[in-house]
Amino acid sequence: MKAYALVSAAKKTKSKIAPHEGKQRMLLTLTGSLLALIAKAQDGAAGIEEANSQVRSYFEPGTNLMYAIGAVLGLVGAVKVFQKWNAGDNDTGKVAAAWFGSCIFLVVVATVLQSFFGL
Template identity: 85%
Template sequence: MKKWRKNPGPRYALALTVFGMAASIKAFAQDGAAGIQEADSQVRSYFEPGTNLMYAIGAVLGLVGAVKVFQKWNAGDQDTGKVAAAWFGSCIFLVVVATVLQSFFGL
């Protein structure tokens, strides 16, 4: 604690850091509305490709699931119906989530 009293350098450094942070926060806050609008437009521009990506992932999962279920069915496994329901459910979930998000955000 004695070093803090003798050497004013750390106090000045702390004061400059606080002042710099306050100035940068004020600079960012001045153009907040424009920044929010820009962020909104960027999110909206990525939304349709993201929705299409979810549909594509659902299609690939459907194909992989169909192959897995077919293999289990040919092997005579007893849990073929359970596996088919799980794969089908995951594909339906992806499609429903993409559709609900698209209708929720009104895009």
């Protein structure tokens, strides 16, 4: 019963904002947001250059990672092909071509990206 009375009392004492005060608050909020946006956007060229240098700094380690993944896949593929060859499976050539192709693809993609970006 007491909780209902508190909610009822809160509804009755709820302060109402005058229509012009709400518009003033909204205008003030929009103005503040716009000023903050303008302050952040003044140095856009420097931000783009910083992003460019950061992406370029990650590119060489990423290329080396692709080469390492290609090497691991090549070793796993060689073991898998060797096992199929020893077992006498008929599709050994197909599996060997698939693994070899995937390793070549990784190396070619890393090399093409490196030459494309001119690093």
